[in-house]
Amino acid sequence: MTLWWIGDVLLIAVVLPVVVYLLKGVLDAARSIEPSVTRIAEAAGAGSKDLDAVPLLLTTQAHVKTTVEVVAGYGGSLDVIIDDAE
Amino acid sequence: MPAAGVVLIVAVVLIVLALVYYLLSTIGSLMRITTGLDDAIAAVTEIAEKSAPVEAVVKDINHNLDAGVDLLEGLLVKKAGLTDAVGLVDGLYPGAAAAGLRGYPESTEIDAPRIGEVYTKGTLTLARLGREAPIAAASPAGGEVLRDVERGSLAARLLYPSVRHERPQELPRSPVIGTDAPLQYEQRDDIGAPRKRPPTRQSNGEE
Secondary structure, three states: OHHHHHHHHHHHHHHHHHHHHHHHHHHHHHHHHHHHHHHHHHHHHHHHHHHHHOOHHHHHHHHHHHHHHHHHHHHHHHHHHOOOOO | OOHHHHHHHHHHHHHHHHHHHHHHHHHHHHHHHHHHHHHHHHHHHHHHHHHOOHHHHHHHHHHHHHHHHHHHHHHHHHHHOHHHHHHHHHHHOOOHHHHOEOOEHHHHHOOOOOHHHHOOHHHHHHHHHOOOOHHHHHOOOOOOOOOOHHHHHHHHHOOOOOOOOOOHHHOOOOOOOOOOOOOOOOOOOOOOOOOOOOOOOOOOOOO
């Protein structure tokens, strides 16, 4: 009977607090992850929205090509009308 | 049942209740984390899809810009010379001479003339044009005028309408007057004679 009481005491005084402590630690860790995941999702959503302007790069690409062609034309004309340095 | 058995059952029930509470809370938290990660993964996938063509487009833009830079650098060096080109670039963008011209690695070793501090861009342009700009003879880079005087002047004239610049000698000449004028006009009789007066009007209205 004495051993039974000792077991009860150990169960209530040791096992139960340890179990509660460990489970609370797991729960706190899981809850601490939630805000981080929320911020990651918001940042990813904002980044995806920022990339909505990517198709404009195609317009930029065409403009750059046209501009370089015009510059090449002017360069050719300048090459004709301006004498070389040497 | 002995009292010790009842206490044991109560302790076990308490442990089970603690397990149930914390595990259910953890499950709920993990489910919310899973939902958040799903949203994040969807957004990241969208980012990857949207940014997929960026590399090719940017490479093409850089390729075209490189060609333009090489063209302009080559033209500048060809027309102004490497030393003046470095000085001009350094004048427009102070400190750029240290980086040099991309297509001319030896340009980093050139001591750039201080063109930008003395001459404005317009004066430099005129200096490059030659005879029309006397300042060309005092180029900070020293040496001869950069432009062939005769050929450069004639080439510049081709840019303008030929009426005033290309063939000035064929313009109509100014008339020559005087006794030696090639074209003599007949003298009019009324010159020097009294001026004709208009008829006067009488007071009664009759002329």
